[in-house]
Amino acid sequence: MSCPDCFAGSIHEGQPKGQITKLHGLDVYVSSPPQEPSRPSNGIVIIVPDAFGWEFVNNRLLADHYAEKGNFTVYLPEFMNGHPAPLIGLTVIPKLFQGGVWGWLTKPYWLIRTLQVMLPFLIRNRLGKSWPIVEGLFKAVRENEGSNVPIGAAGFCWGGKHTVLLAHGGGSNTTTINNNNNNNNKPLIDAAFTGHPSMLKFPEDIDKITIPTSFALAGQDVTVDASKIEQIQRAIEKQPEEKKGESVIYPATGHGFCVRADHITKEKERAAAEAEDQAVAWFLKWFASAVY
Numbered sequence: 001m002s003c004p005d006c007f008a009g010s011i012h013e014g015q016p017k018g019q020i021t022k023l024h025g026l027d028v029y030v031s032s033p034p035q036e037p038s039r040p041s042n043g044i045v046i047i048v049p050d051a052f053g054w055e056f057v058n059n060r061l062l063a064d065h066y067a068e069k070g071n072f073t074v075y076l077p078e079f080m081n082g083h084p085a086p087l088i089g090l091t092v093i094p095k096l097f098q099g100g101v102w103g104w105l106t107k108p109y110w111l112i113r114t115l116q117v118m119l120p121f122l123i124r125n126r127l128g129k130s131w132p133i134v135e136g137l138f139k140a141v142r143e144n145e146g147s148n149v150p151i152g153a154a155g156f157c158w159g160g161k162h163t164v165l166l167a168h169g170g171g172s173n174t175t176t177i178n179n180n181n182n183n184n185n186k187p188l189i190d191a192a193f194t195g196h197p198s199m200l201k202f203p204e205d206i207d208k209i210t211i212p213t214s215f216a217l218a219g220q221d222v223t224v225d226a227s228k229i230e231q232i233q234r235a236i237e238k239q240p241e242e243k244k245g246e247s248v249i250y251p252a253t254g255h256g257f258c259v260r261a262d263h264i265t266k267e268k269e270r271a272a273a274e275a276e277d278q279a280v281a282w283f284l285k286w287f288a289s290a291v292y
Helices: 057-070 089-096 100-124 127-143 158-166 226-238 266-289
Strands: 019-023 026-031 044-048 073-077 151-157 191-197 213-220 246-254
Touching: 019 127, 026 057, 044 057, 044 127, 044 158, 057 073, 057 266, 089 100, 127 151, 127 158, 151 158, 151 266, 158 191, 191 266, 213 226, 213 266, 226 246, 246 266
Parallel strands: 044 073, 044 151, 151 191, 191 213, 213 246
Antiparallel strands: 019 026, 026 073
């Protein structure tokens, strides 16, 4: 179950630079490498977003940053069938946790408003409905645009669960694609990055990871708390060196900081930027070692 922090945070300022297109039946925001076509893309990064979805400006700006910093082609698909969490949640949910007498008096009202934000999203985008859409898009990209280039998944909050499932491994289940190149043994992704994932099952979701996975974890996250962070770290220690993951803890941050950090607070802004760099460095490392 997601926590209220999955639906809270700040809206960032900026003008997205990408384009909107259709890709394998889904609307997709595409951010291209700034030096393309003179310099080929280093690979494809597909973002599985937080609860606010593909149209949320923060997610689009993040896609642009990945494209610029890593020279990646970045896809931000519409995985939610038009039912992301409403942006009003960014205003409503913090009020549920107001202190003082007035805060306690108004808490029942804000609890109802919070449930009106969270429950429709969670029902419409439950894993049984969303996972086939996410997996299907990754399969289609692997069989087409990504047949001969590395692919990475970057997932946040709601998208973190899907990214960890993708990191369990698995191929495209096809025998021939594009000029009869054999793709049957290629995993859907070559590397994964997830920031403050939610809805994970411990320890099984972590223990099943076979794809190199990088975790950006908030030090003050009630969804993945200290005991769960320890489980992630222990699981990584057991992984073989050739597929070993990593975890980075950002102490003064809460759930959602990679996407919705309050940029008025310099420490949180710095943590969000460092998490961006963590993801870019991770994909560059594993894309460079992918053989196609």
